[in-house]
Amino acid sequence: MARPSRQSTAALWLLLGALLLTSAAGLGARLVLERDYYRYLVVFDVTQSMNVRDPLPGLARRTRLDRAKLAAQELLTRLPCGSAMGVGIFTQHRSLLLFTPVEVCGHYDEIRTMLADIDWSMAWRARSEIAKGLHSAIAITGNLQPPARLVFFTDGHEAPPVHVDFPPRFTGESGKVQGLIVGVGGQLPLPIPKLDETGDQVGVWGRDEVMQVDVYSLGRAGDVPGETMVGVETGDLARRLASGTEHLSSLHEEYLGQLAAGLGLDYQRLEAPGVVAEVLTTGRYAFRRAAVHDVHGWLGAVALTFIVLIYLIYSAGGRKARRRWDAA
Amino acid sequence: MSFALSHPLLLLLLPLALLPWFGAGRPRRVYPALALLPEDPLSRWLSAAERLLASIAITALLVALSGPYRPEVEIERVGHGAQMMVLMDRSRSMDQPFYGKHTATAPLPYLGQQLETKGQVARRLLSEFAARRAQDMFGMVIFSTKPIQVLPLTQKPEIIQAAISAAGIGRGLAETDVGGGLIRALQFFADRPYTGSRILLLISDGAATLGLATRARIQQLAQQHRVALYWLYMRTRNSPGIFDSPHRAEDPEGLYPQWSLHQFFRSLETPYRAYTAEDPQALEQAIRDVSSLQNLPLHYLETIPRRDLHRGWYAAAALMLLPLTALRWVESRQ
Numbered sequence: 001m002a003r004p005s006r007q008s009t010a011a012l013w014l015l016l017g018a019l020l021l022t023s024a025a026g027l028g029a030r031l032v033l034e035r036d037y038y039r040y041l042v043v044f045d046v047t048q049s050m051n052v053r054d055p056l057p058g059l060a061r062r063t064r065l066d067r068a069k070l071a072a073q074e075l076l077t078r079l080p081c082g083s084a085m086g087v088g089i090f091t092q093h094r095s096l097l098l099f100t101p102v103e104v105c106g107h108y109d110e111i112r113t114m115l116a117d118i119d120w121s122m123a124w125r126a127r128s129e130i131a132k133g134l135h136s137a138i139a140i141t142g143n144l145q146p147p148a149r150l151v152f153f154t155d156g157h158e159a160p161p162v163h164v165d166f167p168p169r170f171t172g173e174s175g176k177v178q179g180l181i182v183g184v185g186g187q188l189p190l191p192i193p194k195l196d197e198t199g200d201q202v203g204v205w206g207r208d209e210v211m212q213v214d215v216y217s218l219g220r221a222g223d224v225p226g227e228t229m230v231g232v233e234t235g236d237l238a239r240r241l242a243s244g245t246e247h248l249s250s251l252h253e254e255y256l257g258q259l260a261a262g263l264g265l266d267y268q269r270l271e272a273p274g275v276v277a278e279v280l281t282t283g284r285y286a287f288r289r290a291a292v293h294d295v296h297g298w299l300g301a302v303a304l305t306f307i308v309l310i311y312l313i314y315s316a317g318g319r320k321a322r323r324r325w326d327a328a
Numbered sequence: 329m330s331f332a333l334s335h336p337l338l339l340l341l342l343p344l345a346l347l348p349w350f351g352a353g354r355p356r357r358v359y360p361a362l363a364l365l366p367e368d369p370l371s372r373w374l375s376a377a378e379r380l381l382a383s384i385a386i387t388a389l390l391v392a393l394s395g396p397y398r399p400e401v402e403i404e405r406v407g408h409g410a411q412m413m414v415l416m417d418r419s420r421s422m423d424q425p426f427y428g429k430h431t432a433t434a435p436l437p438y439l440g441q442q443l444e445t446k447g448q449v450a451r452r453l454l455s456e457f458a459a460r461r462a463q464d465m466f467g468m469v470i471f472s473t474k475p476i477q478v479l480p481l482t483q484k485p486e487i488i489q490a491a492i493s494a495a496g497i498g499r500g501l502a503e504t505d506v507g508g509g510l511i512r513a514l515q516f517f518a519d520r521p522y523t524g525s526r527i528l529l530l531i532s533d534g535a536a537t538l539g540l541a542t543r544a545r546i547q548q549l550a551q552q553h554r555v556a557l558y559w560l561y562m563r564t565r566n567s568p569g570i571f572d573s574p575h576r577a578e579d580p581e582g583l584y585p586q587w588s589l590h591q592f593f594r595s596l597e598t599p600y601r602a603y604t605a606e607d608p609q610a611l612e613q614a615i616r617d618v619s620s621l622q623n624l625p626l627h628y629l630e631t632i633p634r635r636d637l638h639r640g641w642y643a644a645a646a647l648m649l650l651p652l653t654a655l656r657w658v659e660s661r662q
Contacts, residue, residue, distance in 0.1 A: 008656075015649065015653045022646040102487045124472060124473040140498055300389055304386065304390070308344060311350075
């Protein structure tokens, strides 16, 4: 009997391959690969300076808080499924967690509604000690299980101001929690709207209604009314009080940059909403985990190619054989 | 039951199934005198069978590749759940230890004893409640100085638990304004379809005496939106409960604000129930009450997720390829 031809051996192998691939697909074979995903705790500064509407080129005159919310919405739409987002707010001297991160695709509507509902009236105090707020936001993020990264939207306007020599001390470990401080606002100092209970503007904060200098510079109260204790240089206090601009608010970019550097966070200015979303969906902040991929499409496609190849081989082999026969 | 394809265009390749019927489908053997070979019915039969098997295998593979699935369907179900707005106290006092009811026989707490805080007890009870009442919709407002809306009404257990556990991270806020919180939570029901019984669940350890205007507003809102009020009371150590009537007659409102709040709630024309957290039966009782009293049907959509059906088609293709491979193997050995 003739030895099996080369074509017939090849065809047999291809057939066997197709059988194995198809069986694997039928049994539900899956491939486990590493994949990027993100977990963010997004904290919004809801203090009154966030109600300023900065005239920024190319952007509608929305409040700073509204622009921060838009950026967060954009981030929510861009996060791949399996990522998670939680929300917190900052006011007074601390951040408050509203809900821990939940998966974004399964809870898209809920997170969207939540983001839309955030507004300045949630602020429980008219103070804005941003450094302390950041410290507590880092502590909250560090407490989250599984771990998450922090995104902190603020304009960097400390109220009352911070003394240069006595900044709030961070007791945590710098760089342990990764994240991004997003600076919201314009360079032009603008008056801060004063709103009533229902959110209508009733004026702006005046020069003498806000603290123009930090509490240290004002000095400690002494026994005698009107006298202050010595210890802190307050020589130019009168001048500073008179020329204070704390009732106007702009984006304190330099200050936020310093804070970020000291805390091991990154800083990014909020321009178009998409920019922040883009930075936050890069590998820098990604977590990796094994994800199951269904590869049946590949298995099936290769199996089909094999079967088609078999019939092509035969027709090619057939032509060759006929040519040989004709030549003989 | 419907059937759909993710990539229907792939079915344009279906003519490939005819491929086995063209050409010999096997290696040609060079044979000088075909006419001399005898007729072999078995070979003819086998050859047809092989072509048929290959055809079916190709068809099944193409169908599998085009991604057949049964689409997701939403089925409207009628349950007996409630729309429950949880109003949780986040004042600093909720961070204090929870001692339970003071009785003559209860052991005295000692220094250094690990006690759950009132907030922890509240969250544990609430979390259990939410897990057991999966058919209810939950929303959440937390309050201290200002009411803060945390969660819109939703039925998704994961985000409900996320909101409950978030209340456990970080210390509480400074003060308590029950009145503002109640008004905010009641307003939440405005302009929403009345698709199920409404409950406002207040979880708090203390009370403030409410002003007349606040009382009137609460009463009006509760009636307007038809909201029943449930109060899970977290007793402060050595404080009289809400059920004990005041011992001293003068100024009961100032001395026993929780009692006075309880009396106000009782005076509402809308249903009201109070539970005390130290009572181990309280949770069961609350769950029973929600199940039995709030018996209006709640309409909700249940989603039956999409199901992929490609595996069956691959299995069919494999079943065709198996005898085909066996036949070819036998042939090649001859």
